[in-house]
Amino acid sequence: xxxxxxxxxxxxxxxxxxxxxxxxxxxxxxxxxxxxxxxxxxxxxxxxxxxxxxxxxxxxxxxxxxxxxxxxxxxxxxxxxxxxxxxxxxxxxxxxxxxxxxxxxxxxxxxxxxxxxxxxxxxxxxxxxxxxxxxxxxxxxxxxxxxxxxxxxxxxxxxxxxxxxxxxxxxxxxxxxxxxxxxxxxxxxxxxxxxxxxxxxxxxxxxxxxxxxxxxxxxxxxxxxxxxxxxxxxxxxxxxxxxxxxxxxxxxxxxxxxxxxxxxxxxxxxxxxxxxxxxxxxxxxxxxxxxxxxxxxxxxxxxxxxxxxxxxxxxxxxxxxxxxxxxxxxxxxxxxxxxxxxxxxxxxxxxxxxxxxxxxxxxxxxxxxxxxxxxxxxxxxxxxxxxxxxxxxxxxxxxxxxxxxxxxxxxxxxxxxxxxxxxxxxxxxxxxxxxxxxxxxxxxxxxxxxxxxxxxxxxxxxxxxxxxxxxxxxxxxxxxxxxxxxxxxxxxxxxxxxxxxxxxxxxxxxxxxxxxxxxxxxxxxxxxxxxxxxxxxxxxxxxxxxxxxxxxxxxxxx
Amino acid sequence: xxxxxxxxxxxxxxxxxxxxxxxxxxxxxxxxxxxxxxxxxxxxxxxxxxxxxxxxxxxxxxxxxxxxxxxxxxxxxxxxxxxxxxxxxxxxxxxxxxxxxxxxxxxxxxxxxxxxxxxxxxxxxxxxxxxxxxxxxxxxxxxxxxxxxxxxxxxxxxxxxxxxxxxxxxxxxxxxxxxxxxxxxxxxxxxxxxxxxxxxxxxxxxxxxxx
Numbered sequence: 001x002x003x004x005x006x007x008x009x010x011x012x013x014x015x016x017x018x019x020x021x022x023x024x025x026x027x028x029x030x031x032x033x034x035x036x037x038x039x040x041x042x043x044x045x046x047x048x049x050x051x052x053x054x055x056x057x058x059x060x061x062x063x064x065x066x067x068x069x070x071x072x073x074x075x076x077x078x079x080x081x082x083x084x085x086x087x088x089x090x091x092x093x094x095x096x097x098x099x100x101x102x103x104x105x106x107x108x109x110x111x112x113x114x115x116x117x118x119x120x121x122x123x124x125x126x127x128x129x130x131x132x133x134x135x136x137x138x139x140x141x142x143x144x145x146x147x148x149x150x151x152x153x154x155x156x157x158x159x160x161x162x163x164x165x166x167x168x169x170x171x172x173x174x175x176x177x178x179x180x181x182x183x184x185x186x187x188x189x190x191x192x193x194x195x196x197x198x199x200x201x202x203x204x205x206x207x208x209x210x211x212x213x214x215x216x217x218x219x220x221x222x223x224x225x226x227x228x229x230x231x232x233x234x235x236x237x238x239x240x241x242x243x244x245x246x247x248x249x250x251x252x253x254x255x256x257x258x259x260x261x262x263x264x265x266x267x268x269x270x271x272x273x274x275x276x277x278x279x280x281x282x283x284x285x286x287x288x289x290x291x292x293x294x295x296x297x298x299x300x301x302x303x304x305x306x307x308x309x310x311x312x313x314x315x316x317x318x319x320x321x322x323x324x325x326x327x328x329x330x331x332x333x334x335x336x337x338x339x340x341x342x343x344x345x346x347x348x349x350x351x352x353x354x355x356x357x358x359x360x361x362x363x364x365x366x367x368x369x370x371x372x373x374x375x376x377x378x379x380x381x382x383x384x385x386x387x388x389x390x391x392x393x394x395x396x397x398x399x400x401x402x403x404x405x406x407x408x409x410x411x412x413x414x415x416x417x418x419x420x421x422x423x424x425x426x427x428x429x430x431x432x433x434x435x436x437x438x439x440x441x442x443x444x445x446x447x448x449x450x451x452x453x454x455x456x457x458x459x460x461x462x463x464x465x466x467x468x469x470x471x472x473x474x475x476x477x478x479x480x481x482x483x484x485x486x487x488x489x490x491x492x493x494x495x496x497x498x499x500x501x502x503x504x505x506x507x508x509x510x511x512x513x514x515x516x517x518x519x520x521x522x523x524x525x526x527x528x529x530x531x532x533x534x535x536x537x538x539x540x541x542x543x544x545x546x547x548x549x550x551x552x553x554x555x556x557x558x
Numbered sequence: 559x560x561x562x563x564x565x566x567x568x569x570x571x572x573x574x575x576x577x578x579x580x581x582x583x584x585x586x587x588x589x590x591x592x593x594x595x596x597x598x599x600x601x602x603x604x605x606x607x608x609x610x611x612x613x614x615x616x617x618x619x620x621x622x623x624x625x626x627x628x629x630x631x632x633x634x635x636x637x638x639x640x641x642x643x644x645x646x647x648x649x650x651x652x653x654x655x656x657x658x659x660x661x662x663x664x665x666x667x668x669x670x671x672x673x674x675x676x677x678x679x680x681x682x683x684x685x686x687x688x689x690x691x692x693x694x695x696x697x698x699x700x701x702x703x704x705x706x707x708x709x710x711x712x713x714x715x716x717x718x719x720x721x722x723x724x725x726x727x728x729x730x731x732x733x734x735x736x737x738x739x740x741x742x743x744x745x746x747x748x749x750x751x752x753x754x755x756x757x758x759x760x761x762x763x764x765x766x767x768x769x
């Protein structure tokens with residue numbers, strides 16, 4: 001339709017300039033999809049490589065956790081994320097599905113631990129405050145095992161010590177846990193060297209087991225015979241030596257703690273093996289007593305032990321070398337005799353201390369030989385009174401050279417140590433003897449004699465009275481006449497005295513103060529006194545200046 | 559319709575791409591220059607179909623990571639989110655912004671996909687010299703051309719947010735790797751549609767009439 005009318009103008013259309021054809025065998029545009037494919041492939045590979053491990057962790061509750069939001073952090077660095085939360089089929093726990101980055105693959109071993117980090121305030125430390133704002137996250141503590149694993153059971157509380165802290169764990173057994181708790185400090189020479197990891201009840205309910213962690217290098221100070229004790233709070237002891245307050249640190253006062261010590265001579269011993277079991281003592285004193293070797297002996301007494309408590313000291317010349325551990329009563333049916341076996345703990349170390357100090361290398365003498373020798377010389381145990389007021393008794397070890405010969409009976413368990421009746425018993429016996437002697441005295445006869453004596457005394461007194469009456473009748477009239485005569489002579493004496501008095505009055509007039517004789521006399525005496533004074537002055541002067549006798553008095557220089 | 563079947567190429571006439579001067583080409587086997595401006599002359603865009611295919615395949619490849627990878631990372635002190643396009647749409651839908659969810663879904667998922675598929679349809683039909691609804695196909699091509707630049711909506715949102723919301727620890731928005739891929743998909747489809755020569759749609763009809 002349009003072809004024909006335009007045909008004439010077609011000639012006006014210029015010819016295109018021709019040029020030989022160049023062939024492009026390769027279309028460059030295909031580089032674009034190749035690049036796109038490479039990018040897509042690299043993204044795919046990257047995302048495949050980045051795809052971490054998917055693990056499941058079991059928790060009791062899902063508190064604070066949210067799928068897609070809760071992070072998993074190791075040393076506060078994010079290594080993964082919770083992808084899902086599900087309740088277990090038996091509804092007893094929560095199964096958390098989490099995806100960890102591929103760098104964290106090495107963390108997924110058998111003993112890796114997971115726990116939920118929340119804000120916690122316990123005892124002395126406040127942790128996880130950042131989770132108040134940022135939300136809780138799952139903390140990881142890398143394990144050391146090489147066994148791979150992707151199913152874990154989460155901890156309910158953060159572990160006290162992370163795995164990568166070098167050190168060793170020990171197990172402590174105690175009767176009660178005191179004020180200890182997870183993360184209670186452990187002290188060695190009052191320096192904090194570790195902490196309590198866990199406290200749990202023994203399965204039989206008879207005690208508690210405490211797991212303690214001691215950091216390296218302090219863990220090497222724990223030896224096989226180290227002793228651990230509660231350093232909880234303040235240990236206030238009031239005894240005969242006064243008030244004693246024993247604490248480890250302010251922290252332990254508030255939170256409790258454990259302290260341990262190793263005997264001085266054991267410091268070179270090899271360190272205790274990890275997970276060794278130690279008893280945990282109540283107090284330091286209690287613990288230190290147990291450092292020493294303990295030997296048990298049995299003492300048999302045949303007297304009252306009233307006032308001898310368990311724990312009473314065993315004393316050797318004032319030094320405590322042991323303590324009473326058990327008191328029983330036994331009846332010997334054959335002899336129908338009661339006896340009281342007292343079990344004592346004896347610390348032979350304290351006896352050997354002297355010889356050890358002399359030669360530390362020398363082998364300490366065997367306590368058996370030592371004691372045998374001592375007993376042969378009269379070494380015996382006896383019960384002594386420690387306090388007369390309270391009647392407290394203790395066991396004393398003494399030498400009784402005159403005691404009956406005896407030996408330690410090593411055949412029994414514990415060996416029987418010879419004892420002598422205590423001084424209290426002896427005293428009682430002697431008192432009884434005295435009383436018995438008193439009883440033997442013929443008191444009634446004595447009383448009869450006394451009565452007779454009194455009667456004769458009475459009659460004597462009566463005759464004496466008669467005698468006195470006789471005296472009264474005969475002697476007194478005579479005496480009365482003598483007295484009247486004496487009175488007369490006294491009257492005469494009085495007259496004579498009156499005459500003497502008048503004479504003396506005259507003399508008094510002569511000598512009275514304003515008498516002219518006395519005035520003259522006083523003047524004269526004054527003159528004499530002055531003369532004597534000037535004589536003394538002259539004498540003094542002459543003594544100082546004897547030359548004035550020849551040269552005359554010198555003029556005083558101004 | 560039939561009048562349209564007679565093409566310039568059939569008359570050995572060729573228009574310059576640069577100055578649009580129509581010139582006659584007698585020898586088809588050699589390269590020709592525009593007598594006015596000196597540009598190369600082609601009856602049809604050279605390698606149109608191949609280039610279009612190449613770009614289209616690249617767009618297809620990148621469409622996968624664009625949808626699977628993270629488009630946008632939004633972090634605040636309370637939460638931290640990584641969103642792909644689809645998860646963002648789902649999030650918007652869940653939080654009640656249905657309108658925005660629909661817009662984002664259409665602009666970011668449907669339209670790029672429709673573009674890709676439309677271009678594929680055009681290319682396949684051109685290569686098979688199909689005579690099926692050439693007018694409809696041309697209209698489809700025009701639509702693709704028109705709509706192309708508007709599917710950058712997602713990229714606009716992400717780039718604007720990433721630039722504006724930078725409050726340090728309080729809130730941050732970052733573009734993810736999918737944003738680059740998605741942008742590449744949009745650009746590649748735009749180039750692909752530019753490379754496509756719609757005259758190819760009509761060529762089979764003309765050849766049919768003038769063997």
